[in-house]
Amino acid sequence: MDESRSGYDSAEPQLWSLHPRAVPLWRLKALFRGTVLTAAVLLVEWSLDLPLPFGLATIVLAVLVVANAIVTPPLRYRAWRFALREDDLLLRYGVLFRTSAIVPHVRIQHVDTHHGPLDRALGLADLLVYTAGSRGAIMTIPALARDDAESLRDTLAELSGAGDAV
Amino acid sequence: MPSEAQRLHPFGILSRALRLVRQLLLPAVLGGASIGDDLGGILFWVLLLLAVPSLLIGIAHWIAFRYRVEADDLIIDSGVLSRRRRVIPIDRIQNVDLEQSPLERLARVAELRIETASGGREAEATLSVLPLDQARAVQSDLLARRRRAREQAPGEQAQEPAAEPLLRLSTPDLALAGATSNEAGLIAAGLATLLEVAGRFGALAGIGEVVDDAVAAGAGAGAVGVVAALAIMVLAFFVLGWLVSIVATVVRFHGFTLTRHGDDLRREHGLFSRRHTTVPLARVQAVRVEQTLPRRALGLVALKIDTAGAGPHAGSGGRGEAHIPIARLPDLDRLLPSILADGAVDPRRLRPVAPASRRRETTRLSATALLVAAALWVSGIPRPWLALLLLPAAWLLARARYRSRGWELSRSHLLARDGVLTRTTWIVPERKIQTLHVTQTPFQRRWDLATLLVDTAAGTRAARVIDLTGPTAVALMDRLADRRADDPPHADPRAPGDPPHADRQAP
Numbered sequence: 001m002d003e004s005r006s007g008y009d010s011a012e013p014q015l016w017s018l019h020p021r022a023v024p025l026w027r028l029k030a031l032f033r034g035t036v037l038t039a040a041v042l043l044v045e046w047s048l049d050l051p052l053p054f055g056l057a058t059i060v061l062a063v064l065v066v067a068n069a070i071v072t073p074p075l076r077y078r079a080w081r082f083a084l085r086e087d088d089l090l091l092r093y094g095v096l097f098r099t100s101a102i103v104p105h106v107r108i109q110h111v112d113t114h115h116g117p118l119d120r121a122l123g124l125a126d127l128l129v130y131t132a133g134s135r136g137a138i139m140t141i142p143a144l145a146r147d148d149a150e151s152l153r154d155t156l157a158e159l160s161g162a163g164d165a166v
Numbered sequence: 167m168p169s170e171a172q173r174l175h176p177f178g179i180l181s182r183a184l185r186l187v188r189q190l191l192l193p194a195v196l197g198g199a200s201i202g203d204d205l206g207g208i209l210f211w212v213l214l215l216l217a218v219p220s221l222l223i224g225i226a227h228w229i230a231f232r233y234r235v236e237a238d239d240l241i242i243d244s245g246v247l248s249r250r251r252r253v254i255p256i257d258r259i260q261n262v263d264l265e266q267s268p269l270e271r272l273a274r275v276a277e278l279r280i281e282t283a284s285g286g287r288e289a290e291a292t293l294s295v296l297p298l299d300q301a302r303a304v305q306s307d308l309l310a311r312r313r314r315a316r317e318q319a320p321g322e323q324a325q326e327p328a329a330e331p332l333l334r335l336s337t338p339d340l341a342l343a344g345a346t347s348n349e350a351g352l353i354a355a356g357l358a359t360l361l362e363v364a365g366r367f368g369a370l371a372g373i374g375e376v377v378d379d380a381v382a383a384g385a386g387a388g389a390v391g392v393v394a395a396l397a398i399m400v401l402a403f404f405v406l407g408w409l410v411s412i413v414a415t416v417v418r419f420h421g422f423t424l425t426r427h428g429d430d431l432r433r434e435h436g437l438f439s440r441r442h443t444t445v446p447l448a449r450v451q452a453v454r455v456e457q458t459l460p461r462r463a464l465g466l467v468a469l470k471i472d473t474a475g476a477g478p479h480a481g482s483g484g485r486g487e488a489h490i491p492i493a494r495l496p497d498l499d500r501l502l503p504s505i506l507a508d509g510a511v512d513p514r515r516l517r518p519v520a521p522a523s524r525r526r527e528t529t530r531l532s533a534t535a536l537l538v539a540a541a542l543w544v545s546g547i548p549r550p551w552l553a554l555l556l557l558p559a560a561w562l563l564a565r566a567r568y569r570s571r572g573w574e575l576s577r578s579h580l581l582a583r584d585g586v587l588t589r590t591t592w593i594v595p596e597r598k599i600q601t602l603h604v605t606q607t608p609f610q611r612r613w614d615l616a617t618l619l620v621d622t623a624a625g626t627r628a629a630r631v632i633d634l635t636g637p638t639a640v641a642l643m644d645r646l647a648d649r650r651a652d653d654p655p656h657a658d659p660r661a662p663g664d665p666p667h668a669d670r671q672a673p
Contacts, residue, residue: 088647098611100640102602102647132474133600133621134628 015081015092021122022080022143026073028118034065082141089129089156091139103139107131108160113149125149129156171232171243177275178295179224181267186220187213233293235307238315240280242291254291257315258282260449260473262305264442266298271440276301280308309444313428329432332504333493335422343468343492344415345408346460348588353414354400354407419491426504431471433488445488449473451598451624453505455498455513455591462589465495471505472624506593508578513591516572516583522613523571523633527564530609535560573631573642580620580646582631592629596649598622604639618642 038061045054075095083090089103109132115125127141127149144152194212226246233242240254261281270276278293278301296304335343380395420437431445454470461467469490493501495514503509539553566586574581580599583591603619610616616639621628634642 094605096608098606100604100643102643104599104601104647107600131600131621132623134623137600137621139601 015083018077018080018141018143019124019145019148020077021124022077023073025118025122025124025143026076027069030069030072031065034062034069038062038065080142084152084155089139091141101139103129103131105156105159107133108156111153111156111160113146113153115146119143127152127156171234174228174231174233174293175275175295175297175300176228177270177273178277179221179228181270181275181277181295182224182227183217183220184269186223187216190216233291235304235311237311240291240308252291254280254282256308256311259308259312260446261444262308263444264301264305266436266440268438270295271438274298278304305442309430328427330426330504331423332426332431332501333422333424333490333497335419335492337416337420339492340416340419340422341412342464342466343419344412346458346464346466346492347411347415347468348458349411350404350407352407353410354403357406357410358403415491419489422491424490424501431488431505433490443488445471445473447505447507450505450595451622452595452629453502453593455593457589459587461492467493467495467498469493469501472622474623502593506579506595508576508595510576511579511581511593512574512576513581513583513593516574516581516591519568519571519573519631519633520613520615520635520638521568522615522635524564524568526609526613526615526633527567528561531560531564532557568633571632573634575642575645580629580631582618582620582629584630584632592620594620594622594629596646598624599646602643602647604643606636616640620646 038058041058041061045058072095076093079093079095079098081092088105089108091099091101091103093099109130111130112128113125114128119125123146124143125146127144129139129141131137131139141149141152191212194216223246227244230246230249231242231244233240235241235256238256240256240259242252242254244250244252259280259282261279263279263281265277265279266275267277274297275295276298277295280291280293282290293301293304295301377396377399380399381392383391383395417437419435422433422435425432426447429447431447433441433443433445435441450471451474452472454472456468456470457466471488471490473488490501498513502511502513535553535556538556539550542553543550563586570584570586570589572581572583572591578596580594580596581591582594583589599620600623601621603621604616605619606616610633614636615633616636618631618634618639619628620630631639631642
């Protein structure tokens with residue numbers, strides 16, 4: 001990961017990655033979304049009986065959907081890092097738009113794990129961290145191994161500041 | 167304060183019924199208007215159909231409503247069909263606001279709104295209404311009990327702390343506030359819409375007809391005449407909007423006073439509806455110093471104090487927002503230390519952001535200008551090269567954007583400034599920071615710039631320092647996170663390698 005220019009590379013003791021199965025998970029999700037989109041476009045074209053150039057555009061769209069599903073997930077996976085530090089939770093993510101975020105433990109209101117059917121099939125779960133903030137009040141660490149997500153959830157819940165007044 | 171259950175003043179029945187009618191009137195009239203178009207007749211039947219049940223509901227609620235103040239709790243029994251008892255622990259009370267509509271002022275009664283930190287849009291409990299004296303007594307009783315409960319020092323007598331006046335605004339001050347706000351355009355658009363609706367009902371000429379008339383009047387002088395007629399009309403709307411903005415500000419904030427009572431800020435204002443707002447200073451999430459262009463020229467500012475509570479002063483974001491409509495720049499020296507408990511906060515002296523910010527904006531805006539010019543060229547209008555005049559405009563805007571940005575760390579606050587038309591300086595207490603984010607767009611990465619976003623529980627927006635250098639942004643984020651973690655120790659706030667203070671500039 002080329003972070004030499006970003007200034008993000010302050011030596012952190014322990015940066016964790018997501019579970020490697022995040023890549024197939026995101027690929028499947030991207031394919032699913034792309035298929036729905038392409039199908040919707042096809043349906044509109046078919047019902048309006050549009051001429052040939054539109055059909056070609058749909059083929060381009062389908063190619064883009066597949067390319068996106070193949071290329072983007074590994075990049076996103078490689079960009080994602082997080083660390084549980086003494087006083088806060090550190091998150092780094094984003095391929096084009098890079099973000100690095102800090103959630104102080106005392107600011108955590110509650111913590112959830114969430115897994116949809118696809119996550120469950122792959123043994124993964126998302127971790128959701130809620131704060132009382134306005135923008136970015138909910139922070140998500142996606143695609144963790146289910147055990148990891150649950151133990152991290154319990155750790156954060158324990159660390160979170162009880163009764164921290166707004 | 168008697169501890170037996172109390173009834174409200176029966177005037178509340180009328181208040182409640184009126185409020186209900188007011189809330190339902192517009193949808194009911196619009197609904198009626200979709201059936202027929204006799205506006206007067208619809209209005210009469212709607213009012214009749216709304217007024218009688220509203221009054222009956224009001225009476226039933228008045229009979230069912232009782233409140234009492236106990237040692238640690240405010241207890242309210244209410245509910246006609248399903249009875250409900252609400253117990254509000256007094257130490258959880260955030261604000262107690264006293265409010266009077268014009269009618270309530272005539273009747274010498276007032277409404278009390280009690281807020282806790284729960285995030286809803288409505289006040290936690292509303293006592294509507296009490297005789298004015300009693301409302302004042304209950305308000306100060308609740309506030310005094312809350313103070314006692316929080317100090318947790320039994321035996322210590324809680325007395326009303328001395329009031330320290332902070333700001334008093336005269337009618338000319340408020341007229342100036344209305345005149346320098348940039349709401350005229352908004353109001354002008356609203357007026358045009360209103361005129362159009364009135365035109366639909368045949369009450370007045372619709373906006374379309376007005377435009378047609380104006381165009382017809384100007385047509386005698388050819389194309390120039392039409393343009394002139396339209397320009398005059400737009401100008402007329404703006405002047406009207408401007409006057410409305412002045413009058414609205416004077417009416418809303420008439421007799422504005424701001425005082426500090428111990429740990430609370432109290433605001434009082436309003437010509438017809440009088441409002442008394444209490445803002446506990448410990449609940450202030452952020453203070454925003456706002457300057458429109460005319461205010462910047464005249465050395466004036468407006469202040470917005472964000473709290474996390476709900477209630478009558480809740481802004482559009484649903485969270486609390488208390489305005490100070492106008493103040494002079496030197497007033498900040500008195501106001502800010504009192505509100506923030508930090509004497510080192512000075513929004514006039516900020517550090518500039520990274521100089522690359524100006525280069526980034528210049529590149530970005532020049533590219534946009536060139537794209538527009540190219541599009542005009544392709545579209546084949548006469549003299550397309552005139553579009554190149556957009557370039558210097560882009561450079562000026564880039565410079566203005568760069569200069570509008572600034573930041574500073576005071577003893578316990580982060581200051582962040584941005585905005586060309588309305589320049590906003592956020593002042594965020596470090597203790598109120600919820601989360602911190604450093605973001606980089608691909609273009610920012612090219613210049614090694616980054617944006618620091620500081621989130622609090624205030625409003626829907628977060629404070630942003632746009633275009634720090636990447637390392638400065640990360641260092642500042644880490645510093646703020648550290649300070650949050652180990653409260654008071656105030657280390658030297660300057661990051662190593664930052665520009666020296668001589669680089670500071672006035673806003």
